Every structure is written in C-alpha cells, then in structure tokens.
Amino acid sequence: MRPEARGTRMDWELGISGYIAPATLSAAVRYLAESSTQEYPPLVWAGGTDLMPRMRMRWLDSPEQGGLQSLLSLRSVSELSGIEVVGDMLRIGSLTTIEEMRRSPLISAHAPALAIACDLFASFQIRHAATLGGTLVNASPAADTAGPLLVHQAVVVCAGWRDGGVDERHIPLAEFWLGPGRCALAADELLVAVELPIFPDSGWVAYEKHCRRPAKDISIVSITLAVEPDGDGGLCRSSLALGAVAPTPLLVPQVAELLAEGGFGSKEGHSRASRMAAEAASPIDDVRGSAAHRRHLVEVLTHRALDGIAARMGYSDFNGYEPPQRMTITQSGSALTNCELPPMTPQPSAELQEGDIEVNFTLNGGPMRRNIAAGATLVALLREDENLTGTKIACEEGECGACSVLLDGRAVQSCLTLAVECEGREVVTVEGVYAPDGELHDLMEDMLIEGGVQCGFCSPGMVISGLSHFLNGGGGGEQELARAIEGNLCRCTGYLRLLSGLERHAARLGGGVGLE
Ligand SMILES: Cc1cc2nc3c(=O)[nH]c(=O)nc-3n(C[C@H](O)[C@H](O)[C@H](O)COP(=O)(O)OP(=O)(O)OC[C@H]3O[C@@H](n4cnc5c(N)ncnc54)[C@H](O)[C@@H]3O)c2cc1C
Ligand code: FES
Numbered sequence: 001m002r003p004e005a006r007g008t009r010m011d012w013e014l015g016i017s018g019y020i021a022p023a024t025l026s027a028a029v030r031y032l033a034e035s036s037t038q039e040y041p042p043l044v045w046a047g048g049t050d051l052m053p054r055m056r057m058r059w060l061d062s063p064e065q066g067g068l069q070s071l072l073s074l075r076s077v078s079e080l081s082g083i084e085v086v087g088d089m090l091r092i093g094s095l096t097t098i099e100e101m102r103r104s105p106l107i108s109a110h111a112p113a114l115a116i117a118c119d120l121f122a123s124f125q126i127r128h129a130a131t132l133g134g135t136l137v138n139a140s141p142a143a144d145t146a147g148p149l150l151v152h153q154a155v156v157v158c159a160g161w162r163d164g165g166v167d168e169r170h171i172p173l174a175e176f177w178l179g180p181g182r183c184a185l186a187a188d189e190l191l192v193a194v195e196l197p198i199f200p201d202s203g204w205v206a207y208e209k210h211c212r213r214p215a216k217d218i219s220i221v222s223i224t225l226a227v228e229p230d231g232d233g234g235l236c237r238s239s240l241a242l243g244a245v246a247p248t249p250l251l252v253p254q255v256a257e258l259l260a261e262g263g264f265g266s267k268e269g270h271s272r273a274s275r276m277a278a279e280a281a282s283p284i285d286d287v288r289g290s291a292a293h294r295r296h297l298v299e300v301l302t303h304r305a306l307d308g309i310a311a312r313m314g315y316s317d318f319n320g321y322e323p324p325q326r327m328t329i330t331q332s333g334s335a336l337t338n339c340e341l342p343p344m345t346p347q348p349s350a351e352l353q354e355g356d357i358e359v360n361f362t363l364n365g366g367p368m369r370r371n372i373a374a375g376a377t378l379v380a381l382l383r384e385d386e387n388l389t390g391t392k393i394a395c396e397e398g399e400c401g402a403c404s405v406l407l408d409g410r411a412v413q414s415c416l417t418l419a420v421e422c423e424g425r426e427v428v429t430v431e432g433v434y435a436p437d438g439e440l441h442d443l444m445e446d447m448l449i450e451g452g453v454q455c456g457f458c459s460p461g462m463v464i465s466g467l468s469h470f471l472n473g474g475g476g477g478e479q480e481l482a483r484a485i486e487g488n489l490c491r492c493t494g495y496l497r498l499l500s501g502l503e504r505h506a507a508r509l510g511g512g513v514g515l516e
C-alpha cells in the first residue's frame with residue numbers, strides 16, 4: 001500500500017481509463033465482445049459494493065495498473081431490471097437491488113427464503129446499491145442470497161454477443177459457481193436475470209445467517225431449508241443449502257433423499273440428517289470462525305430448522321418447539337415489510353468516453369455539472385470540489401455510514417458510489433437537509449433534544465439514514481428504527497439517545513416525511 005496516497009485526491013480516482021453506459025442489452029454485450037480480447041477488458045459495474053473496495057485496494061497496492069481499465073456501467077440497461085411472474089416462474093432482473101427484493105411482494109409470495117435473506121443482508125445503504133447480479137457473479141461462498149436461490153431451484157440467464165445478435169444461455173445455479181470468486185459466466189457475457197419456479201403456498205422455509213451483526217458481518221455459517229409437503233403427511237420435495245462452509249455455496253442432496261425416505265418428522269431422522277449435513281461441509285479456519293465451530297453450527301442449525309418446520313407442520317414429536325429467534329421460519333406470502341420500494345428513475349446512457357467525463361445531476365436542489373475522472377467517488381466530488389464537508393469520510397469501505405447521502409431519496413454510502421454513476425439523479429447531502437432559511441430540519445432538532453449528538457462526527461450520516469427510513473415508508477417501532485441506523489457507527493452516544501431522537505421524530509410525523 002502507498003501510504004502517501006491515502007486520503008488524497010489520487011486515492012479516490014482509482015485510475016479508470018474510460019467509461020461507457022450502454023442503453024440496451026445488445027449494445028452492452030456487443031461492446032463486451034468487441035473489447036474482450038484487450039489486455040485489460042472492461043470492468044462490468046453494477047452496484048459497485050464489491051468492486052469499489054477491491055479496486056481501491058488494487059489501486060493503492062499497484063498504481064502502475066491504474067488507467068488501464070475502462071468501466072462498462074449497467075445503470076441504463078432497462079432489460080436487466082424488474083421482478084415479474086412469467087407463467088409459473090418468477091424472473092428477477094440482475095440489476096434489481098437487494099432492498100428492492102426485500103420489499104417485493106412477489107418475492108415474499110413466491111420465493112420466501114430469498115425475502116428473508118435480503119432482510120438480513122448488510123445495512124440499508126448497502127442494500128440500496130448492491131444488486132442480485134453482483135452478489136452472484138462475485139461468487140462468495142458466504143453470499144446471503146446464495147442458499148435461498150439454491151433451494152428455490154434458480155436458473156441463471158446469461159447473454160453474450162454471438163453471430164451478430166444477443167445469445168442467451170441458461171445455467172442451473174447449482175452449476176454456476178466454480179470456486180471462491182469464480183463462476184461459469186464467460187468474460188464476454190452478462191448476467192441478465194435469475195428465474196425460479198414459484199414456491200408452493202403450502203411450502204415452508206427456514207433461514208439463519210449466523211454471524212455477530214448482520215448489518216456489518218458476512219455469515220460465519222448460513223443455512224437454508226425448504227420443505228414442500230405432499231398433503232398426505234409426507235414430503236414431495238425438500239432442499240438444504242449451506243453457506244460459508246465450502247468453496248462454493250453448497251446443496252446437500254443426500255439430506256433431501258433421507259428426508260424423502262421417511263426421515264422427516266422424527267427426532268431420529270432429524271438427528272441423522274443434521275449429522276449428514278455436517279459431514280457434507282468442508283469448512284476452513286478463518287478470522288470469522290474455526291472449521292470445527294462451523295461444522296458444529298451446521299449440525300445444530302440444520303436440526304433446529306428441521307425441528308422448527310416440523311413443529312409448524314403439526315408433527316407431534318415437535319409440539320411447542322420454537323427455534324431461537326435468530327432462525328426465521330415462514331411460508332409464502334408472509335410479508336416481511338408492507339411497503340414496496342418505488343422503482344428507481346431510469347438513468348441516461350453514455351457513449352464511450354475517455355479522460356474526464358461530464359456528469360450532470362441535481363445536488364441539494366440545484367443543477368450540478370462537472371468534468372470529473374471516471375473513477376472519482378461521489379464523496380471526493382462532494383468534499384473536494386463542492387466543499388460540502390458535512391459528508392464525512394472515515395472507513396472508505398462501506399462500514400461506518402459517515403459518508404451517507406441520499407441518492408434519489410435512498411441512503412447510500414458516497415465512498416462506494418462513483419460520481420459518474422449519479423448522472424441524471426438527485427443527490428442530497430446533510431447541507432441540503434437544512435430548511436431553506438438555515439433552520440434545523442425537524443429530525444435534526446429531535447435528535448438534538450434527545451441528546452443524540454456528542455462529538456457530531458456520525459451525525460450527518462445518522463440524519464441521512466433517519467430521513468431515508470422515513471422517506472421510504474419506514475415506521476416508528478423501536479426495532480424498525482434501530483435497523484434504520486444499523487449501517488451507521490457512533491463511538492459516543494451508545495445509540496440509545498439517537499434512537500430516542502428517531503422515536504421523537506416518528507411521533508412528530510405520525511407518518512412519512514418530506515425534505516421541505
Ligand atoms: C460493508 C459491506 C457489507 C456487506 N455485507 C454483505 C452481507 O451482509 N451479505 C452479503 O451477501 N454480501 C455483503 N456484502 C457484499 C456485497 O454487497 C455483495 O456481494 C453485492 O451484492 C455485490 O453487488 P454489486 O451490485 O454491488 O456488485 P459490483 O460490485 O458492481 O460487482 C461485483 C462483481 O459482479 C460483476 N457483475 C455485477 N453485475 C453483473 C452482471 N449483471 N453481469 C456480469 N457481471 C456482473 C462485476 O463485474 C464484479 O465482478 C457487503 C459488502 C460491503 C461493502
Ligand atoms: S462507509 Fe463510507 S466512509 Fe465509512
């Protein structure tokens with residue numbers, strides 16, 4: 001790492017050589033095909049929550065690589081968006097964000113395990129940016145969406161440019177991952193969508209992400225179980241998937257076989273199935289947990305999931321059994337949230353540009369036009385060029401929330417957001433939250449009255465997260481409010497006074513809030 005580069009403008013520009021944002025899938029895959037033979041083919045950019053920290057590391061470690069790679073942004077490709085039912089399948093566009101999936105009634109109704117996983121995925125800021133495609137192509141064995149999509153029998157739709165047209169191929173998700181960080185997508189292909197059969201209303205799912213703090217940590221182990229009863233006391237299908245215990249997310253078909261052969265619904269059968277799951281795992285020791293601990297967790301959590309679902313289905317051996325709260329057991333349609341997220345405004349496309357790039361967006365209510373480097377982060381633009389230093393910078397990797405801003409009304413971390421990706425959108429920093437006469441916004445006042453401000457470093461990020469919560473239909477329940485700021489760290493207040501401030505504001509509103 002080059003220490004002299006940290007915290008400087010250079011640090012933030014990441015050395016990107018060019019930028020293109022095609023309007024259509026065919027233009028995007030054609031560009032990929034034409035540039036795939038280059039020594040440094042373009043980087044496909046979706047939410048950037050994986051790429052930004054990775055690129056910053058690479059740029060700091062080996063700046064000689066800077067300036068060699070261009071970005072292909074997916075922001076304007078409308079074919080990659082949307083969640084819809086097509087026949088008896090659910091189709092989810094790869095550009096759908098985790099928060100859009102978390103709030104989708106269709107996903108809650110037809111892919112309940114995925115809905116739970118999205119609920120436990122990182123913080124609001126990350127969920128507002130991270131996409132389904134990014135989480136799958138990233139190929140992490142610990143990805144929260146992986147197990148649920150496996151038990152829901154997902155198929156990945158990929159597209160490339162072949163013989164003068166867009167050519168699609170379908171890959172079962174179980175065959176998609178090849179190892180940590182590696183997947184079956186060819187270098188000149190894009191992931192277009194994921195398709196999964198509609199989960200039956202009578203089915204049950206269980207999911208647990210075992211970690212210290214879901215908003216900040218990836219799982220030590222995750223487990224997803226789906227069970228489809230046959231209506232006659234048996235099962236027509238079951239599926240168990242494990243996360244973070246093998247080089248790729250892992251299906252355990254031998255457990256499904258055992259359950260189908262009468263192992264489900266008895267204590268002995270569940271014990272055998274749980275031991276089988278633990279034997280199938282091949283975990284490693286790492287900073288998050290030892291291999292032995294992980295294997296033990298697989299056995300315990302599989303047992304709890306089986307017992308919990310059997311209890312809900314009325315098997316007498318499990319009367320009254322409730323697994324600990326960390327495990328969620330549910331059926332189709334048990335909505336986790338009652339507020340669908342309105343779709344994002346479509347963004348304008350951009351031709352291939354090199355050197356500085358013109359970007360136009362609305363900043364705190366006024367028009368903004370700047371020429372900036374393609375790799376410049378939004379926080380660099382705000383603090384360095386616009387002198388809007390209310391937006392703080394600390395961890396630079398999406399952990400602390402100090403750099404949060406509103407992007408089209410949703411909190412995101414400006415250290416993980418490329419300024420060029422804000423084209424055509426509306427950015428609000430804490431400076432834009434004040435009333436036009438300079439008076440404090442009601443939310444700021446409520447936080448102040450309740451003593452939710454000490455050194456004040458986290459306060460701008462807290463205000464932005466609070467506003468994002470209320471603007472997007474969040475309610476005033478204690479747990480909901482705590483979750484609203486779980487992506488923001490505060491070293492001073494102990495959080496309780498911040499929560500009191502949010503509670504006071506929720507009471508003042510009795511509903512949603514505007515910025516006026
Ligand atoms: C602070 C923090 C907390 C996190 N917490 C969690 C967590 O709790 N659970 C979890 O599972 N993950 C977590 N992550 C990881 C991360 O958010 C996900 O992996 C994310 O889903 C990646 O999606 P993205 O859209 O941001 O991808 P990007 O960063 O844009 O891209 C990731 C990779 O996918 C490729 N790509 C993206 N879309 C496509 C496409 N359509 N076609 C072809 N290639 C594509 C990119 O080229 C790149 O290689 C966390 C990350 C951070 C920074
Ligand atoms: S999350 Fe952006 S600086 Fe910490």
Ligand code: FES
Binds near residue numbers: 458
């Ligand atoms: S008030 Fe000091 S970090 Fe939160």
